Amino acid sequence: MLLALAATIQLSSAETILGAYVFHRHGDRTAKSTPPSSLTDLGYVEVNGHGSYYNSRYIANSSAARILGIESDVVKLSQLAVSSPSDNVLQNSAAGWLQGLYPPAGYASNQTLRNGSKVESPLNGFQLIPISITSTNGGSENSQWLQGATNCQNAESSSNDFFNSDLFNSYQSSSLDLYRSVSPAVNGTFNESQLTFKNAYTIWDLLNVALIHNSTDSNPALADVSTDTMHQLFLLANIHEYNLAYNSTDAVRAISGAVLAGQVLTALNSTITGNGKSKLNVQFGAYGTFLSYFGLAGLPPTNAIFTGIPDYASSMAWELVTNATVSANGDFPSTSDISVRFLFNNGTSSSSADLTPYALFGGSSIEIPWDDFVSQTQKFAVTDQQQWCSLCGNTDGACASNTTSSGSGSSTPAAASSSNGSGISTAVAGVIGAMVTLGVILGLEALILLLGGLRLVKKGASAAALSTNGAAEK
Numbered sequence: 001m002l003l004a005l006a007a008t009i010q011l012s013s014a015e016t017i018l019g020a021y022v023f024h025r026h027g028d029r030t031a032k033s034t035p036p037s038s039l040t041d042l043g044y045v046e047v048n049g050h051g052s053y054y055n056s057r058y059i060a061n062s063s064a065a066r067i068l069g070i071e072s073d074v075v076k077l078s079q080l081a082v083s084s085p086s087d088n089v090l091q092n093s094a095a096g097w098l099q100g101l102y103p104p105a106g107y108a109s110n111q112t113l114r115n116g117s118k119v120e121s122p123l124n125g126f127q128l129i130p131i132s133i134t135s136t137n138g139g140s141e142n143s144q145w146l147q148g149a150t151n152c153q154n155a156e157s158s159s160n161d162f163f164n165s166d167l168f169n170s171y172q173s174s175s176l177d178l179y180r181s182v183s184p185a186v187n188g189t190f191n192e193s194q195l196t197f198k199n200a201y202t203i204w205d206l207l208n209v210a211l212i213h214n215s216t217d218s219n220p221a222l223a224d225v226s227t228d229t230m231h232q233l234f235l236l237a238n239i240h241e242y243n244l245a246y247n248s249t250d251a252v253r254a255i256s257g258a259v260l261a262g263q264v265l266t267a268l269n270s271t272i273t274g275n276g277k278s279k280l281n282v283q284f285g286a287y288g289t290f291l292s293y294f295g296l297a298g299l300p301p302t303n304a305i306f307t308g309i310p311d312y313a314s315s316m317a318w319e320l321v322t323n324a325t326v327s328a329n330g331d332f333p334s335t336s337d338i339s340v341r342f343l344f345n346n347g348t349s350s351s352s353a354d355l356t357p358y359a360l361f362g363g364s365s366i367e368i369p370w371d372d373f374v375s376q377t378q379k380f381a382v383t384d385q386q387q388w389c390s391l392c393g394n395t396d397g398a399c400a401s402n403t404t405s406s407g408s409g410s411s412t413p414a415a416a417s418s419s420n421g422s423g424i425s426t427a428v429a430g431v432i433g434a435m436v437t438l439g440v441i442l443g444l445e446a447l448i449l450l451l452g453g454l455r456l457v458k459k460g461a462s463a464a465a466l467s468t469n470g471a472a473e474k
């Protein structure tokens, strides 16, 4: 009685969070130009810490922002959906983050057998949480050029157009001296002709990683790369990546953000229609998807920071909130009483893991009524395969099959199946304009890997051989 009373008082007092969608970047990793990229111990610590932050916000009993009815100690898998592209860095980041979200439960995780003995799960009640694999959003950290991994033909050619733009050409020539100046530090990876704005991200990334991890003994020239030089290289990388991810007059370029927007809409809608059966959705993905979404959601015009690459372990969250009186077992309030709030945390660039709310769609209110959020999001979101295929102009892979049988209920676009057939051709298409640096540096090696991978697939044709063969992507 007392407990029930306490619960009612607590819940009816203020705002309640009914559910949330989180999109998260990985932690510190090795450089893209020294593949395969892997999550470092530092990165593991970072994502784990951010997982703990989300525990303290959404999960912990004591949190005022706890998601209504979510299990606070031992995870209930039906309440949680976690996904990541098939990628070492992102999958391991998701796993490390989950250890913080639902830490080992100790005795709370004990189960009692029929014969009365109690079993505690290994590692002090470590909680196993599956991570499903998404084939959307081009999140592979082994991909030098993120757009290339989306498999969306029109988006790739749109991003390639950036390399013919006036903007690109002006930076390409104005930055030559800067890039030449770092040659001694990166000449093991980039030759003179590759040291240009065209490789702005991978050059900055290589140096950024080296300045965190590599000793001066291993590369004395690193000591000559000043903080100011790194800052300039980072600003150029931001311009490069933002323009590859978003162009206000060419919507398809932001395909990964459009797909994410569709996924957020679908997931939050099912939290509402299912009265909170599913409560928390988490997806790990690449900074390019952040940038695409920022552009589509109208964030940069009101806040220029949103044209910058989010740092390691950054995350954005969409929360369903209500001021109506609700109880954990009751029905949700009507959608007119539900709003969406967007929040962002700039990962390791921020002094804390706290999320900061921002107004979406160029508006001024932090809380957006659900119906407005839906109509604004639908202006750019891609919510099904057919829409994806027509926007991308793809006719192969998943786009070749008939469009009426959508298969299993949820219609998240499968992004032209990451099967090898289409993967190779799109990778080749990407090379033409975007000059996937690795293809040039390790041209022969990649070719050998690619041929080796194909042989593997022909022999085994096993799912494992297909999914572990990332060579085509590189």
Ligand SMILES: *[C@@H]1O[C@H](CO)[C@@H](O)[C@H](O)[C@H]1NC(C)=O
Binding pocket: 061, 072, 073
């Ligand atoms: C959280 O609340 C539940 C239900 O009231 C309780 O069983 C559990 O022990 C609490 N957990 C913590 C860490 O306080």
Ligand SMILES: *[C@@H]1O[C@H](CO)[C@@H](O)[C@H](O)[C@H]1NC(C)=O
Binding pocket: 113, 115, 116, 117
């Ligand atoms: C109870 O059952 C488990 C699993 O079959 C077994 O390992 C354990 O020894 C049993 N305990 C007792 C006291 O019989």
Ligand SMILES: *[C@@H]1O[C@H](CO)[C@@H](O)[C@H](O)[C@H]1NC(C)=O
Binding pocket: 161, 162, 163, 164, 165, 166, 167, 168, 243, 247, 248, 249, 250
């Ligand atoms: C943006 O798209 C327009 C229209 O396709 C194109 O003319 C322009 O060059 C693009 N700008 C950049 C920076 O890619």
Ligand SMILES: *[C@@H]1O[C@H](CO)[C@@H](O)[C@H](O)[C@H]1NC(C)=O
Binding pocket: 183, 184, 185, 187, 188, 221
């Ligand atoms: C890179 O430049 C440094 C300093 O100029 C030089 O000592 C080194 O031999 C160069 N390495 C390569 C691979 O060219």
Ligand SMILES: *[C@@H]1O[C@H](CO)[C@@H](O)[C@H](O)[C@H]1NC(C)=O
Binding pocket: 034, 185, 186, 188, 189, 206, 207, 210, 214, 218, 219
């Ligand atoms: C940093 O170290 C890694 C691993 O040894 C190496 O592959 C990479 O080229 C180094 N980077 C620089 C800029 O020296």
Ligand SMILES: *[C@@H]1O[C@H](CO)[C@@H](O)[C@H](O)[C@H]1NC(C)=O
Binding pocket: 265, 266, 269, 270, 273, 374
């Ligand atoms: C939400 O889900 C319901 C039930 O599946 C569906 O009828 C409705 O169109 C969905 N709304 C949005 C915005 O996706």
Ligand SMILES: *[C@@H]1O[C@H](CO)[C@@H](O)[C@H](O)[C@H]1NC(C)=O
Binding pocket: 238, 304, 305, 306, 307, 308, 309, 310, 311, 344, 346, 349
């Ligand atoms: C995140 O931090 C980076 C580095 O400080 C900055 O360039 C970028 O604009 C920031 N982005 C946002 C959205 O705060």
